[in-house]
Amino acid sequence: MRQKNSSDRPLFGVFLLTRTMAKYYNSAMERININVEIDHSTIDWVKNINKQLCEISNQEIDFEKMPIKPHLTLMLCETDEENLAKIANLINDSRFHCELETAEFSAPVIRGNYIMLPVKNTDALLHDYEKLKTLLSGLVRLGKHAITKSNPPHITLGYTREPDKIRDFVKKIKPPRPAHLDQIVISRAGKHGVVICGEN
Numbered sequence: 001m002r003q004k005n006s007s008d009r010p011l012f013g014v015f016l017l018t019r020t021m022a023k024y025y026n027s028a029m030e031r032i033n034i035n036v037e038i039d040h041s042t043i044d045w046v047k048n049i050n051k052q053l054c055e056i057s058n059q060e061i062d063f064e065k066m067p068i069k070p071h072l073t074l075m076l077c078e079t080d081e082e083n084l085a086k087i088a089n090l091i092n093d094s095r096f097h098c099e100l101e102t103a104e105f106s107a108p109v110i111r112g113n114y115i116m117l118p119v120k121n122t123d124a125l126l127h128d129y130e131k132l133k134t135l136l137s138g139l140v141r142l143g144k145h146a147i148t149k150s151n152p153p154h155i156t157l158g159y160t161r162e163p164d165k166i167r168d169f170v171k172k173i174k175p176p177r178p179a180h181l182d183q184i185v186i187s188r189a190g191k192h193g194v195v196i197c198g199e200n
Contacts (some may be wrong), residue, residue, distance in 0.1 A: 007018075030079050032087075033189035034132065035071040036098045036156065037182035045176040046070040046117070046155055049108070055160040057165040061158050061192055068194040072103065072155055072181065073147070074125065075132050076193050077140040087139055088186055094135060098181050099155060102123035105155075105175035110163050114192075115170060116154040125153040145193060159192045 038046075047063045047070065054062050063070060079087060090096075119125060128149050147153050160166060174190040187195040 012126070013050045015025075030081055030083075031044065031189045032077060032079060032084070032093075033071070033073055033187045033193060033195050034075040034077070035073045035187060035195060037184055037185055038070060038072055038103075039180040039182065042155075042176055042179035043070050046157060049157050049173060049175075052169065053160070053166055056169055057162040058158045059158045059160050061156065061194060066194070067197045069197050071157055071185075071187070072119070072125075072153060072179075073145075073193065074129055074153070074184070075136075075140070075142070075147075076145050076189060077136075079140045083139045084186070087136060090135055091184060092140075096128075096132065096135060096184060098184060099128055101181055102178045103153075103181055105177045107175050108157055108173045110167065110170055110171050110183050113159050113161055113163060114156060115158040115160070115166065117157055117175065119153045119155075122152045123147070129153075156193070180196070 035091070038106070048062045050059070050061065050070075053059050054064070061068070100121065103125075106118045106120050108115060108117050110116075126147065126149065158166075185195075190196045
């Protein structure tokens with residue numbers, strides 16, 4: 001399901017996952033990631049960095065070997081299976097869209113076991129998060145990974161239990177060029193909040 005506004009900018013899409021794949025990734029069926037699609041150039045950059053991280057350390061997020069895709073999370077939450085269609089309709093009918101059209105990035109950082117590419121211009125995304133939280137009130141249960149100024153919106157580059165092996169490499173990574181942000185997408189979420197590639 002894809003809608004466009006008057007400027008022909010895509011607003012919304014829904015990606016769902018088969019029950020078998022969700023079970024494989026130890027993800028409850030109701031765990032969802034409401035995210036913003038990023039442009040192909042940024043996706044390629046993220047995959048390249050992730051590939052190098054996988055060569056240096058054991059990574060639990062591997063974009064080459066797993067059916068997952070890079071993304072920019074707006075909200076990671078849980079909902080009852082029966083609410084999925086209602087959530088999709090609410091976002092679609094309200095013509096909710098990402099206010100930020102181009103994201104600029106800071107240098108990658110290691111936070112715990114995650115390797116993250118933080119967004120620099122976060123105000124619009126934080127505002128989108130608050131609007132989304134109000135819109136979906138009563139339908140979703142928010143997890144511990146809510147985006148805030150202290151936990152800004154970001155693209156996850158990897159997840160390792162061996163962070164010391166990658167510190168020197170991460171320090172040398174220069175951020176990519178600004179990314180064009182596309183439509184809002186509701187995706188099934190897997191382990192570590194990954195977006196699992198499913199059926200349109």
